Amino acid sequence: MSRAQAQISMTSSPKSDYTMAELMVVAASREIKDNEIVFVGMRLPLLAFLLAKRLHAPSAVALFENGVIRESPANELLFTMGDPPNILGATMATSMITVMSLLQSGKVDVGFLGAGEVDKFGNLNSTLVIKQDGSKVRLPGSGGAADIASLAGRIVTLMDHSRKRLPERVSYLTSPGYGSGPNWREQVGLVRGGADCLITTKGILRFDSETKEAYLDTIHENIDLKEIISETGWALKTSDNLRKTSNPTDEELSVVRELDPNRFWTA
Amino acid sequence: MSKLISMSEAIKSFVNSGDSLIACTCMEQKIPFSAGHEIIRQGIKELTLLCPISDVLYDQMIGAGCVTRMMPAWVGNVMMGSAYNFRRAVEKNIPHPIEVIDYSNLTMACAIHAGAMGIPYMPTRSLLGSDILKGNDSLLEINSPFDKSERLCAVKALNPDVGIFHVQRADKNGSSHTWGNIGITSDAALAAKKVIIVAEEIVDSAVIESDPNRTVIPGLVVDAVVHDPFGAHPSPVQGAYNRDHKFYTDYHQQTRERDGFKRWLEEWVYGVEDRSDYCEKLGRDCLNSLKIKVSRPAVATEFGY
Numbered sequence: 001m002s003r004a005q006a007q008i009s010m011t012s013s014p015k016s017d018y019t020m021a022e023l024m025v026v027a028a029s030r031e032i033k034d035n036e037i038v039f040v041g042m043r044l045p046l047l048a049f050l051l052a053k054r055l056h057a058p059s060a061v062a063l064f065e066n067g068v069i070r071e072s073p074a075n076e077l078l079f080t081m082g083d084p085p086n087i088l089g090a091t092m093a094t095s096m097i098t099v100m101s102l103l104q105s106g107k108v109d110v111g112f113l114g115a116g117e118v119d120k121f122g123n124l125n126s127t128l129v130i131k132q133d134g135s136k137v138r139l140p141g142s143g144g145a146a147d148i149a150s151l152a153g154r155i156v157t158l159m160d161h162s163r164k165r166l167p168e169r170v171s172y173l174t175s176p177g178y179g180s181g182p183n184w185r186e187q188v189g190l191v192r193g194g195a196d197c198l199i200t201t202k203g204i205l206r207f208d209s210e211t212k213e214a215y216l217d218t219i220h221e222n223i224d225l226k227e228i229i230s231e232t233g234w235a236l237k238t239s240d241n242l243r244k245t246s247n248p249t250d251e252e253l254s255v256v257r258e259l260d261p262n263r264f265w266t267a
Numbered sequence: 268m269s270k271l272i273s274m275s276e277a278i279k280s281f282v283n284s285g286d287s288l289i290a291c292t293c294m295e296q297k298i299p300f301s302a303g304h305e306i307i308r309q310g311i312k313e314l315t316l317l318c319p320i321s322d323v324l325y326d327q328m329i330g331a332g333c334v335t336r337m338m339p340a341w342v343g344n345v346m347m348g349s350a351y352n353f354r355r356a357v358e359k360n361i362p363h364p365i366e367v368i369d370y371s372n373l374t375m376a377c378a379i380h381a382g383a384m385g386i387p388y389m390p391t392r393s394l395l396g397s398d399i400l401k402g403n404d405s406l407l408e409i410n411s412p413f414d415k416s417e418r419l420c421a422v423k424a425l426n427p428d429v430g431i432f433h434v435q436r437a438d439k440n441g442s443s444h445t446w447g448n449i450g451i452t453s454d455a456a457l458a459a460k461k462v463i464i465v466a467e468e469i470v471d472s473a474v475i476e477s478d479p480n481r482t483v484i485p486g487l488v489v490d491a492v493v494h495d496p497f498g499a500h501p502s503p504v505q506g507a508y509n510r511d512h513k514f515y516t517d518y519h520q521q522t523r524e525r526d527g528f529k530r531w532l533e534e535w536v537y538g539v540e541d542r543s544d545y546c547e548k549l550g551r552d553c554l555n556s557l558k559i560k561v562s563r564p565a566v567a568t569e570f571g572y
Contacts, residue, residue, distance in 0.1 A: 042345070065372050066294040066320075067448035079512055080322070080345045082295030084503050087447045088563055095449045096294075096319060097380055100373045104392055127369060127398070138357040138367075140343035140350065142399060143320055147373035150393040176396040188396035189408075189418025 018248055020201050021266040022256050023220060024158055025051060026248040027199045028112065031156045035059045036109040037102070039148050042081055043265050044158050045112030047256060049073075054255050063102060065144035067094045077260055100144075103151045106192060111152035113145050117170045118159055120214050120234045121184075122177025122195025122207055124149060125170035142174050149175030154196035161200035161231055168234040178212035202228045204245055205236075213237065218245040269439040270492045271469065274541060277491040278305045281461045286428040287315040287338075289379070289459060293450040294320040295345050296505065297433040299465050301498035301542040307331040308536060317379075317427055318342075319372045319451060322502065323518060326350035329365060330528045331536070336366045338425075340375050346512060347519040352528060361525060369399045374406060374422045376451050381424035382458030390419040430459030432484060433499045435507060436474065437466040441489025444474075444481040447505030456484040463491045465498045467507050478568060495542045497554065508557040 021044060028048035032038055034057040040049045050073050053060055062070045064081040069092040076085040087093050102108060115124035116139045126145055129137040149155055155177070159165055177195040178184055185194055198205040198214055202223045205214040215237040219225060221244060229236050248256070260266045272280070282288065288306075290299050303324045306314075315336040316325050322345045328334050330352030342353045355361040370378070377389040390409065394400045395418055400408065405423035410416070432452055434445040441464045445452065456462050464484065469492070475482055501514035522528040539545045546554060 064448070066296070066450050080295040080510065082293065082448060082503065083510055084296075084447070084505050087296075087505050093446065093448045095376075095453065096372060096451050097376045097454070100376060104373070136358055138354050140348075140353075141339060141341040141369055142371040142397075143341035144372040146371040146397050146399055147393045150395065150397070173396070173398045179396050184396070189392075190395050191392055 018253055019263070019266055020220070022253060023245070023248060024199050024201070025256050025266060026252045027204060027245060028156060028158060029055070029252070031197055032057045032060055032110065037061050037063060037107055039063050039065070039103060039108050039111035039144075039152055041112045041114070042078065043114070045114075045156075046078060047259050047265060048112070050259050051252060051255050055252065061091075063099050063108065065096060065099060067096050067099055068092070069094070069099065077264065079264075100147060103147060106151075106153075108148075108151070109153045110196070111148035111155050113148060113155060113157045113175065114159065115145070115157065115175065117165055117167055118157055118198060119167055119170045119177070121179060121181060121212055122155070122157070122198065122214060123170045123173045123179065124157065124175040124177065125172045127174045128172045130171045146175040149177065150190055150193070152193050154193060156197045156199065157195065158199050159201075161202040161228065163231050163233050166200075166231070166233050178207065182210065182212050184212075202231065206239075215239055216242060218243050220245045221247060270441050270489060271439045272491050272493065274301060274305045274465070274493045274495055275309075277463050277493050278302065278309055278311070281463055281490055282306055282311055282429050284312045284314070287317060288429045288431065289317040289427040289455050290431045291318040291321045291324060292430075292432060292452040292455045293448060295322050295510070296447050296503050297445065297499050298322060298324050298502035299431045299433040299498065300324055300500060300502065301495045301545070302431045302433075302463065302465055302493070303328055304536045304545070305541070307333060307532070317375070317425065319375045320345070321350075323350065323515065326352045326522075327532070327536070329353055329356050330362070330522070331532055332362045334365055335363075336368065338368045338370060338375075340370045340372045344515055344519050346515050351522045355525060368403050368405070370403065371397075371399060374399075374420070376454070377422040378405065378425040379451050379454045379458045381422065382426040383454040386424060388421045388423050390421055392419060394420045425458065427455070427459045429461045429463065430455045431463045431465065432456060433465045433504070434484070435466070435504060436468040436470045437464050437492055438470055438472040438475050438486065439492060440472065440486035441484065441492045442472065442475045442482055442486035443484040443489075444478065445483045446481060449483060453483050456488055462489045463493065464489050465493045465495050467496055467498070467504055469494045477570070480568070497546050498542050500546075500549070500557070506559060508554075508559065511553070511557055
């Protein structure tokens with residue numbers, strides 16, 4: 001869809017006419033607070049960071065694992081973190097180990113991740129999926145994800161919601177969430193962090209502070225609770241205060257569409 | 268001393284079958300594609316490839332049958348997702364089986380940093396509890412010698428046989444200026460036993476010495492310098508040319524099946540003699556469309572005293 005078309009459809013019916021990717025970007029942006037240091041990643045989380053920066057977190061700082069630190073947003077849509085517009089105007093273009101030092105020493109508030117699978121304790125698999133017939137699907141691997149999941153203050157993950165993608169236990173634990181439950185992170189020696197929020201194509205899951213198990217906190221518009229439960233690989237608990245996910249505002253949507261005018265990431 | 272030689276000569280002299288090789292150290296920028304393609308043309312086999320993130324080049328070398336072992340943090344097509352040759356090799360042993368020893372970005376950076384420093388390992392707080400640690404013999408859980416209650420992951424040093432780095436400019440001795448994100452480039456150049464520099468531009472040493480903070484690799488560790496303009500295409504080189512996004516999306520479509528990859532390889536690697544031939548095939552319009560449109564030089568730096 002062209003930018004002009006997007007603007008027309010936006011003005012004709014503002015709050016119901018958005019894509020699932022747009023809703024996820026908006027939900028992710030609301031997880032970023034002002035002044036936070038954010039390990040951003042690419043795709044939807046990058047748009048979420050730019051949206052937060054524009055609307056409610058103007059002083060948030062972005063770190064990229066290739067060695068880029070940005071206080072001001074890039075001027076163009078990025079397809080990779082190494083695109084020249086992400087270097088021009090950066091605060092610092094440096095080595096990976098410098099940026100990872102900030103992460104390891106506890107200076108990063110929140111990291112955004114995606115994965116092939118996520119389980120009920122927020123562990124992520126982005127390495128290898130073993131299917132029921134024993135065949136394997138090789139995924140690209142950790143990249144920086146396992147480091148970010150080990151060392152950031154908290155983790156927000158964005159995922160498609162299906163039974164296959166949300167098993168009770170990941171078939172390969174690339175990036176640690178809460179492992180096998182309460183106290184696991186402390187026992188293995190991780191010094192901080194853990195899964196905080198899982199934004200899916202059906203709802204938003206958060207993690208119980210005692211049991212460390214993911215529960216459903218909000219349901220997206222037009223999604224049925226039964227559908228979410230049947231598309232989750234474990235007996236999903238729900239919040240006592242289960243609500244609808246807040247719709248994107250006109251302002252949020254207009255910024256997202258300005259950031260991704262051809263809907264490369266948000267179709 | 269001039270180390271300036273042709274790409275074909277550099278690969279022939281410094282890369283052997285069975286070597287371990289590190290490239291792609293800036294991640295998505297400045298990937299030495301022209302060197303990788305020459306390795307494929309020379310039929311070098313049984314390579315071990317190391318990287319934090321490989322955006323497509325290693326996928327091409329795997330598909331061409333040059334690789335028996337991967338030591339990566341991530342192998343794919345950054346913009347599009349899967350790298351199909353990597354997947355075919357792991358999932359179906361096509362064109363032949365490869366061993367994969369997984370790392371994360373930080374643990375690869377630590378391994379290369381330790382290699383650069385000449386020490387046996389580097390500790391990190393990452394990967395405790397991860398299956399990556401369990402599946403990799405070069406990552407070991409240890410207790411801090413200073414506080415036994417503190418758990419760490421010890422990452423064994425890596426010193427690859429060869430490092431290949433694409434830079435904006437170098438002198439004939441190999442001292443290299445590069446800018447934009449650096450990734451693990453400086454450490455990898457110190458860790459590698461042999462170093463090949465591929466430069467967009469060859470400059471007088473006076474240019475390098477006018478801005479010593481911009482020198483990321485000193486000539487004293489360099490074995491060969493190759494002048495290969497547009498050698499990093501389709502990846503970007505800050506201040507020289509942009510990323511050719513379409514080339515990556517086309518590659519993704521064309522290499523979904525093995526036959527499609529073979530056609531791609533015939534067309535873009537075996538079908539051209541060298542990088543200047545490749546550039547001719549790409550065409551002037553494509554190259555011009557990727558060149559920088561608006562100049563944005565940094566403020567000049569005063570070194571006087």
